[in-house]
Amino acid sequence: MTKAWIPPLADTRFVLGELIDLDRAIERAGNHVDRPGVDQILDEAARFATDVLTPLDRPGDATGARLENGTVVLPSGFAEAYGRFVEGGWNALASPAAIGGAGVPKALATAVAEYWTSASMAFGLCPLLTQSGIELLARHGTTAQRQTYLPNLVSGRWTATMCLTEAHAGSDVGALRTRAVRQGERWHVRGEKIFITYGDHAMAENIVHLVLARPEGAPAGNKGLALFAVPKFIPDRSGAPGRRNDLRVMRLEHKLGIHASPTCHMAFGEAEGAEGELVGAEGGGLAAMFTMMNSARLAVGVQGIAMGEAAVRHAARYAGERVQGRAHDGRPAGIDQHPDVRRSILVARAEVEAMRGLALVLADALDHADHGLDAASRGRAADLADLLIPVVKACGADAGIAAADAAIQVHGGHGYIEDSGAAQTWRDARITAIYEGTNGIQALDLVRRKLGRDRGQAALGFVGQVAAVARDLAAAAELEGLRRRLDMAVDALGMATRWMTAAVERDGDEAAAGASDYLRLFGVVAGGWIMARSALAARARLAQGPSAPLPPEVYRAKLISARIHADHVLPRATALAASATSGAALLRAIDRL
Amino acid sequence: MKVLVACKRVIDYNVKVRVKADQSGVDLQNVKMSMNPFDEIAVEQAIRLKEAGTATEIVAVSLGAEACQETLRTALAMGADRAIHVHHDGGLEPLAVAKLLKAVIGAEQPSLVLLGKQAIDDDCNQTGQMLAGLLGWPQGTFVSRLKVEGAKVAAGREVDGGIENVELKLPAVMTVDLRLNEPRYASLPNIMKARKKPIDKKTPAELGVDPAPRLRTVKVAEPPKRQAGVKVDSVATLVTKLKEEAGVI
Numbered sequence: 001m002t003k004a005w006i007p008p009l010a011d012t013r014f015v016l017g018e019l020i021d022l023d024r025a026i027e028r029a030g031n032h033v034d035r036p037g038v039d040q041i042l043d044e045a046a047r048f049a050t051d052v053l054t055p056l057d058r059p060g061d062a063t064g065a066r067l068e069n070g071t072v073v074l075p076s077g078f079a080e081a082y083g084r085f086v087e088g089g090w091n092a093l094a095s096p097a098a099i100g101g102a103g104v105p106k107a108l109a110t111a112v113a114e115y116w117t118s119a120s121m122a123f124g125l126c127p128l129l130t131q132s133g134i135e136l137l138a139r140h141g142t143t144a145q146r147q148t149y150l151p152n153l154v155s156g157r158w159t160a161t162m163c164l165t166e167a168h169a170g171s172d173v174g175a176l177r178t179r180a181v182r183q184g185e186r187w188h189v190r191g192e193k194i195f196i197t198y199g200d201h202a203m204a205e206n207i208v209h210l211v212l213a214r215p216e217g218a219p220a221g222n223k224g225l226a227l228f229a230v231p232k233f234i235p236d237r238s239g240a241p242g243r244r245n246d247l248r249v250m251r252l253e254h255k256l257g258i259h260a261s262p263t264c265h266m267a268f269g270e271a272e273g274a275e276g277e278l279v280g281a282e283g284g285g286l287a288a289m290f291t292m293m294n295s296a297r298l299a300v301g302v303q304g305i306a307m308g309e310a311a312v313r314h315a316a317r318y319a320g321e322r323v324q325g326r327a328h329d330g331r332p333a334g335i336d337q338h339p340d341v342r343r344s345i346l347v348a349r350a351e352v353e354a355m356r357g358l359a360l361v362l363a364d365a366l367d368h369a370d371h372g373l374d375a376a377s378r379g380r381a382a383d384l385a386d387l388l389i390p391v392v393k394a395c396g397a398d399a400g401i402a403a404a405d406a407a408i409q410v411h412g413g414h415g416y417i418e419d420s421g422a423a424q425t426w427r428d429a430r431i432t433a434i435y436e437g438t439n440g441i442q443a444l445d446l447v448r449r450k451l452g453r454d455r456g457q458a459a460l461g462f463v464g465q466v467a468a469v470a471r472d473l474a475a476a477a478e479l480e481g482l483r484r485r486l487d488m489a490v491d492a493l494g495m496a497t498r499w500m501t502a503a504v505e506r507d508g509d510e511a512a513a514g515a516s517d518y519l520r521l522f523g524v525v526a527g528g529w530i531m532a533r534s535a536l537a538a539r540a541r542l543a544q545g546p547s548a549p550l551p552p553e554v555y556r557a558k559l560i561s562a563r564i565h566a567d568h569v570l571p572r573a574t575a576l577a578a579s580a581t582s583g584a585a586l587l588r589a590i591d592r593l
Numbered sequence: 594m595k596v597l598v599a600c601k602r603v604i605d606y607n608v609k610v611r612v613k614a615d616q617s618g619v620d621l622q623n624v625k626m627s628m629n630p631f632d633e634i635a636v637e638q639a640i641r642l643k644e645a646g647t648a649t650e651i652v653a654v655s656l657g658a659e660a661c662q663e664t665l666r667t668a669l670a671m672g673a674d675r676a677i678h679v680h681h682d683g684g685l686e687p688l689a690v691a692k693l694l695k696a697v698i699g700a701e702q703p704s705l706v707l708l709g710k711q712a713i714d715d716d717c718n719q720t721g722q723m724l725a726g727l728l729g730w731p732q733g734t735f736v737s738r739l740k741v742e743g744a745k746v747a748a749g750r751e752v753d754g755g756i757e758n759v760e761l762k763l764p765a766v767m768t769v770d771l772r773l774n775e776p777r778y779a780s781l782p783n784i785m786k787a788r789k790k791p792i793d794k795k796t797p798a799e800l801g802v803d804p805a806p807r808l809r810t811v812k813v814a815e816p817p818k819r820q821a822g823v824k825v826d827s828v829a830t831l832v833t834k835l836k837e838e839a840g841v842i
Contacts, residue, residue: 037788040666044779051778089781102781551623 003054003421004317005118005310007046008356010554012111013039015357017549018537019530020364025105028371030096032103041093041104045112048088052081053119060122060260061424065201067252072200072262078123082156082203085127090116091156094131099138099146100154110302110363114356117306121428122260124306126159126198128299133160133210135292137229140280145229148239149208158241159204162296163193163211163230163266164289171441173286174222178213178268180276188273189213189228192250192266195435199264200232200249206241207232211268211276212285225285228276230268247274257427293437294366297389300436301396302359307429308352308403314422315345315407318414341410343568348403350565353558354527355392355399357534362388383458387450388526390442395523397432397439404429443515446522447500448508456501459522463494466529472536479535479559482566486528489573493525496577503583513584521576528570535562594741594763596639596648597703598673599694600655601629602664603714616812619714628664630776631709633671635769637776638739639707640672647741650674652701656693658682662792669787670779676792677701681804689797689804691723696800698728703764705746710735710768721768731761737772 016022016038026033033041056077063075085091094109095101102109116124134153137145152158169175178191189211193199200207209230218224233241246269253263268274280288319336327333335341365388368381404426408415415422433439451459467490473483500518503511538555541548548555604610605625613620628636642648653668655661656679665676679693698706711718725732733739737756738749744763749756751770761767779787797804825831835842 033785034788036663036666037784039663040670040779040784040787041781044670044781044784048778084778087780088778089783093781102785553623 003057003119003310004313005050005054006313007042007049007115007118008309009042009046010550011353011356011558012042012114012360013550014534014538014554014558015360016107016111018541019357019361019533020105020107022105022107025107025364025367028367028373029105030103032097033108038104038108041108041112045090045093045115048085048090049115049119052084053116053123056081056123056260057120058421058424060120061257061428062259064259065252065262067249067262070248071202072249072252072264074201074203074262075260078260079201079203081123082126086156086204089155091127091130092154095134095138095154099134099150106363106367107360110298110360113299114302114306114309114359117303118310120260121303121307122258124303125258125261126201126203127156128296128303129162129197130156130158130160131299132162132292132296133208135295136210136227136288137279139291140227140284140288141229145277145279148235149229152206152239153208157204158206158208158231159198159201160208160210161196161199162289163196163199163209163268165195166192167194171438173212174220174225176212176214176225178211180213180215180226180228180278181273182216183273183275185277187215187228187276187278188269189230189276190269190273193268194265195253196264196266197261199262199266201262205233206235209247209266209268210279211274212289213276215278215282218282222286223283226282227279227285227288229279230274230276234275245274246271256430257424258431294385294389296436297393297442298359298362298366300432301355301392301394304395304397304400304429304432305352305355305359306400307425307432308348308355308400311400311403311407311422311425311429312345312349312352314425315348315403315410318407318420318422319345319410335410344406344410346561346564347568348399348406350531350561351399351527351569352403353534353561354530354565354569355396355523357530358388358523358526359392359396361530362392384462387446387458387462387522390437390446390450391519391522391526393436394433394439394442394519395527397429398520398523400429400432401426439519440516443519444512446519447504447511447515451497451501451511452504455505456497459497459501460494462526463490463497466490466493466525466532469529469532469536473532476536476539479532479539479563482532482535482563485566485570486525486532489525489528489570492573492577493521496521496580499581503581507584509584513587514580514582517576517580521573521580524569524573524576528565528573531562531565534558538562594642594648594705595650595652595701595703596642596705596707597652597654597698597701598632598635598639598668599690599706599708599720600632600636600653600664600668601709601712601714602626602655602657602661603629603712606630606713612813612815616814618810618813626660626663628667629709629712629714631711631713631769631771633709633776634771634773635707635709636668636671636673637774638769640777641774642705642741643672648705652677652703654679654694654697656681656685656690665792666787667779669790669792670784671777672783673790675790677795678792679795679797679800681797683804684806685804686806686808687717687719688723688807689802690720691727692802693797693800693804694720694724695727696802697795698724705741705763706730706766708766708768710770718768721766725766728764728766730764730766732766732768733759733761734768735770736767737770739767739769739773 060075097103180187236242250265365381365385372378414420470486538558605627639651651673653673653676708721733748735751
């Protein structure tokens, strides 16, 4: 089956128009675009994603990337599409104008990244990784490094990878064994790295590997790590790709999904040593990595949302075409007439919409934290962003996987058959809960770092913000059900936050045992916050009449979606709060798992 | 050489068109609108002429409501140099459009005017011909090949029997067909630059044209639904039915 996905332009416009201050965001980004320009970028990106990227997705999954004579060969069409992507200037969308990027609000670039991923997640991963490299080098590179690498990476003529993981060093990256030895100005890097996304390909002129390694004589653990830029072709004096560096792909992983995205096992420095340049300070490798972590985690959450959107469209199309059973009037009915099928699609859709809103609000907060006009508002935005990063990463991923799972179920037996295309969405989406810090790591980040560092003050501040929106809902009689549900959910979050904050101080294990459910609870309430704000905005727009920026059916659908979220998602908060605060004692009571 | 391209804002080709309940026309409320696909081909051709060094300036013109500026921005993002918006709320018939374009052309003095062969909303296929008539310029319609050679333009016209090759003296009016080219995607940098390109605004009154409709729409209705077919059990029955019921043999 072909992909049913169509870009969710109306919902993107709704979020950008109602949940963030788009004019301020444009101003912060340097006024390089105006509102009609934002619309045009969305339209053209949607067209490019639909026409050029979508056709890659199904065949790419079937063919997969291959390793031939030590070189990665991508499925046919990828290189040509990437060439058009770069030529169209799309790779530069997410970078600031000062380094050759388009200089648009992060929320807009994030919305567009969702489209690339829905069209083909395997394709979208390549520019996603390059973007992380750009952010690292822009902040930590020397002037010379920035001059050599940034123009090429921003345009997309070169791509970048992140080389952190080793066979025995996954979540515990400090255990890595890759070494670096100083050779005059440069370094020789030696070691093996695994799970390197787009570690090799022929779509671009050069590939810059950003490798985490331990310089000779540096201490063990996280503090001894340094970051190196190790290009596939060493730039010559003019900056053009020159001599082939001493690095190669040993093999490709055979994965559950994203088959067209080559996941490489890389060897650096098997012969003379892979030449690299130190980026940042010698002990600052991991700290440098953290500067791109926020963006990368947001990007992975958005991948989840993108796959969720694709899954919902796929399920909705199939449900409309598949006739089984009879409607209540006795006539043959499409399965989209059966309440259980409708519920499963509409709940998945509401969760995806809630996470899309949250992700774009987070993108705007990250922008604000970096470029806000006054220090106090920058601080508030940074606090909100810090809390929401692990939530959007993990809950965006979960929403995508849940929607993809629901889509398989809607397809019935055909969903389990690859021909339906439903399985691919789930297989592709499944990685989002794992990479860029597993969802479990995100939960620990939220509980230990984000609650632990200010005794839950920022989190309780967020609880207050949500409670305030719940109070605003009281003015709308038809949203009374939503208000009650949001009230209950936010109470549960407040209670669990106080319990969790005390637990972090008292006993790390108690907090860790409930961390994942606490994070899910946070996601449910944050999603409810977004949907409540959306409902209020939609209601005001409907009252405004024909001069509202979007057609009335968009606002009506949003009101329904918010109420479905309140009916079917918000009630999970109470259960999650109970589970999150259950403690760790029983988990130790059985010796063998 | 200056090239002028007319761009009409029409209901998007992906939208399923619905007739208004009172049968007074097509429902345009809240439907996606885009540049007429044939006009996109005209814009693309103008850009190719400029890239080839033949054209020096491309002026895009759109006539209609405020929202036509979006259509013009698309043309500017594709590569047109500047735009003219003739603002008029309410319907415009081909003759009014041709008169308004003639007035714009009088001020702009282009050597070549490109239009889509027809607009996909009303399918009139009249504006280009009327415009050429009003201007007294040569016209080439349904053009799927186009080459400017000095003061002449050679064109291949799609006619029933194949391609008719014609040669016209410039200035000329050309209406373009589907197979002339494949329009490009607007690149991000060009979208960003488009907002700095000027869009001049004019009104029919300034151009001295009365755009009032001369036609009266009696009724707009959907085509009749196709009836279900029937299965026949033998060739003989089929032949009888074709003879007696369908009356085709």
